[in-house]
Amino acid sequence: MAQPFLTAEWRNLLMINFEADPAILQPFVPHHTELDTWNNTHYASLVGFLFTNTRVMGLSLPFHRHFEEVNLRFYVRYKEDGIWKRGVVFVKEVVPKRMITFVANTIYKEKYATHPMRHSWKHTDEQLEVAYEWKVGQHWNYLKATASGEALPITEGSEASFITDHYWGYTHMGTAHSGEYQVTHPQWRVHPVAGFSYQCDTAALYGEQFVPMLQQTPLSALLAEGSAITVMPKKIL
Numbered sequence: 196m197a198q199p200f201l202t203a204e205w206r207n208l209l210m211i212n213f214e215a216d217p218a219i220l221q222p223f224v225p226h227h228t229e230l231d232t233w234n235n236t237h238y239a240s241l242v243g244f245l246f247t248n249t250r251v252m253g254l255s256l257p258f259h260r261h262f263e264e265v266n267l268r269f270y271v272r273y274k275e276d277g278i279w280k281r282g283v284v285f286v287k288e289v290v291p292k293r294m295i296t297f298v299a300n301t302i303y304k305e306k307y308a309t310h311p312m313r314h315s316w317k318h319t320d321e322q323l324e325v326a327y328e329w330k331v332g333q334h335w336n337y338l339k340a341t342a343s344g345e346a347l348p349i350t351e352g353s354e355a356s357f358i359t360d361h362y363w364g365y366t367h368m369g370t371a372h373s374g375e376y377q378v379t380h381p382q383w384r385v386h387p388v389a390g391f392s393y394q395c396d397t398a399a400l401y402g403e404q405f406v407p408m409l410q411q412t413p414l415s416a417l418l419a420e421g422s423a424i425t426v427m428p429k430k431i432l
Contacts, residue, residue: 201251201426207316207325208244208419209338210358211393213411215239219404220269223284225365225373227432228271231281233357239269239408240358241393243327243338244421245314263312265289265329267401271365282363286401289329305366320344323386331396340391346384346420355417359383368431376429383419391416
C-alpha cells in the first residue's frame with residue numbers, strides 16, 4: 196500500500212460558498228473530469244483554515260508544521276469503473292510559506308502563491324469566532340465568521356455534505372492528462388454560522404473573470420471543525 200505524501204490536521208475550515216458561472220469554470224476543468232452540481236447549482240468556495248502537525252513523506256520540516264491556507268476551489272466529478280468520484284479543483288491556494296508553495300507547485304502541479312498571512316480564533320462554550328487574513332500588495336484580505344460553539348453532525352444529502360464530502364483532488368497535467376490524488380478524513384461536524392464577512396482582491400489573485408462571481412451575495416457559509424487528514428500520492432489519468 197502506498198505511503199501518504201502528506202499528513203496533517205486541518206482545523207476550523209471556514210467556507211464561503213458562491214454560485215459559479217460554468218462558463219468561467221470550464222477552462223479550469225481538468226481532462227477526464229466534469230463540473231459537479233448540487234441542486235442544479237455550480238458552486239465555488241473561498242476556504243480558509245489552519246494546517247497543524249504537518250509532515251511531508253513522514254518528515255516534519257522546521258517552521259513548516261503550522262500555517263494558514265486560503266483557497267478558491269470548485270467541484271468536479273470523475274467516473275472510474277462506473278462509479279463517480281467527487282473532487283475539487285483549486286483555482287489558487289495561498290499560504291505563507293515559500294517552501295510549501297515550491298513543493299506543491301513542483302510535485303502536485305497546483306497553483307500555490309505565497310503571501311503574508313495570519314489568523315485568530317476565539318472559542319467559548321457558546322460561540323466560536325474565526326478569522327483568516329492574507330495580504331495582497333498593501334491590503335489585508337479576510338474571511339471572518341461567528342458561529343455556535345457546539346459542532347453538529349452534517350445531514351446526509353445537504354449542501355454542507357456536498358461542500359465538505361469531496362475526497363479527491365484533480366489537477367491539469369499537460370495537454371491530455373490530469374492528476375488525481377485522494378484526501379482521506381472522517382466526515383466533519385459543522386458549527387452553525389450566525390454571521391460572516393469577507394474581503395478579497397479578486398482580480399489580483401484570481402483574474403478579472405472571477406470578480407462578478409465573488410462580488411455577488413454568497414449562497415452560504417460553513418464552519419467545519421476539521422480533523423486529521425492524509426493526502427495520498429498522485430496518479431496520472
